[in-house]
Amino acid sequence: MTLPTFEAVCVTGEDDDCGATSGELHAEEELTRWIAEHCARTGHDFYHRTTRATLCVEPGAWQ
Secondary structure: OOOOEEEEEEOOOOOOOOOOEOOOEOOHHHHHHHHHHHHHHHOOOOEEEEEEOOOOOOOOOOO
């Protein structure tokens, strides 16, 4: 199993999104810090956030 990853992309902009990305981070606090720093520098306030995690399921467990 791997640790979950978190990523944000700045989508602030009228004609085009800013597009700045945090890259993959392994702690939610790091992502929050990146967003806060980007917002403080640019005033941008809209982001898409992605959380990715590896899951293991057992066939039949949902029945």
